[in-house]
Ligand SMILES: CC(C)=CCC[C@@H](C)[C@H]1CC[C@H]2C3=C(CC[C@]12C)[C@@]1(C)CC[C@H](O)C[C@@H]1CC3
């Protein structure tokens with residue numbers, strides 16, 4: 001048995017045991033937490049947090065980079081239910097315009113990527129790091145393409161396929177296990193490839209982009225919303241490094257790279273960069289991170305009061321207090337509070353990084369695989 005087969009079997013078994021025997025259709029976050037295996041939940045939290053001891057020296061960082069696969073696997077086993085509860089089925093940020101409803105802005109961000117990638121009816125498209133498939137379903141409906149989503153988290157794949165079947169899209173769109181550091185599709189399979197806020201989990205962007213390059217047809221396009229530290233970021237500045245660290249620990253990221261590293265990685269993989277644009281502007285009338293600040297003045301739709309209460313500072317405090325109470329009463333598994341604490345770190349780091357313009361979750365790159373390779 002190869003190492004990869006063994007790892008996959010172990011991860012599949014872990015997910016089956018961790019999430020208990022509740023049907024995959026259950027949507028209530030508290031019910032999902034109650035039905036988790038307490039022992040395994042606590043072991044998953046330990047496994048994830050043992051990597052995060054506050055250190056950012058080279059040895060510690062290399063350890064995190066080496067264990068990227070198990071680390072993000074554990075992270076998403078812990079946070080997926082919270083993400084769905086607080087954010088919905090698309091696990092990404094978006095640009096807001098005045099008057100925007102949250103769900104409309106999220107979908108528009110997906111349409112923009114599909115448009116910039118030039119996805120056409122009938123194209124075979126790969127979604128790299130597909131989450132529970134919110135963007136994939138939307139892009140399939142928007143373009144009428146055929147789409148495969150890959151993900152290294154078995155729990156998310158189950159939920160992605162469940163939602164897709166429910167929406168009657170399962171003939172056009174499906175989700176499989178895979179590691180974007182080792183894509184197993186034959187060379188030149190896809191017309192287009194996209195990734196939304198996923199490849200930031202890679203331990204090495206060049207190796208990840210090279211895998212994408214390999215599976216794209218010559219002339220094919222790769223479009224990505226990359227998470228990067230901007231040109232303003234200075235790794236030797238303690239405050240900046242602390243912000244990046246909060247983003248790393250709270251979002252399951254082995255190491256945040258700079259925009260410069262991402263550009264070089266695309267070029268070194270053989271791509272020709274057609275467009276590069278940071279869609280997050282500091283002077284945007286409505287900042288991308290506002291759902292996490294709970295700035296009520298930006299809310300322009302009645303439905304969004306509920307969504308943004310959950311994601312706001314106050315709403316998070318309320319959720320975290322409830323989680324703490326339920327864990328103390330042993331109603332939900334041990335370790336759940338440590339998960340909400342890590343998510344709080346994420347929110348703080350993201351907002352601070354966004355406000356200071358040190359970080360962007362929407363560095364858009366559109367890159368082409370040349371028709372003739374060197
Ligand atoms: C991790 C990466 C690369 C992308 C995910 C981006 C966002 C969808 C998440 C980043 C931080 C998350 C938090 C929540 C939802 C999803 C994020 C915004 C919550 C609002 C979910 C509900 C919890 O009670 C609080 C969370 C704070 C962080």
Ligand SMILES: C[S@@+](CC[C@H](N)C(=O)[O-])C[C@H]1O[C@@H](n2cnc3c(N)ncnc32)[C@H](O)[C@@H]1O
Nearest residue numbers: 090091092129130131151152179180196198201
């Ligand atoms: C923040 S989520 C974004 C999901 C999706 N793109 C969306 O916008 O809803 C990041 C995704 O990348 C996946 N991921 C992380 N590391 C991966 C890897 N090595 N191979 C494949 N998928 C990975 C996670 O499991 C998760 O689904």
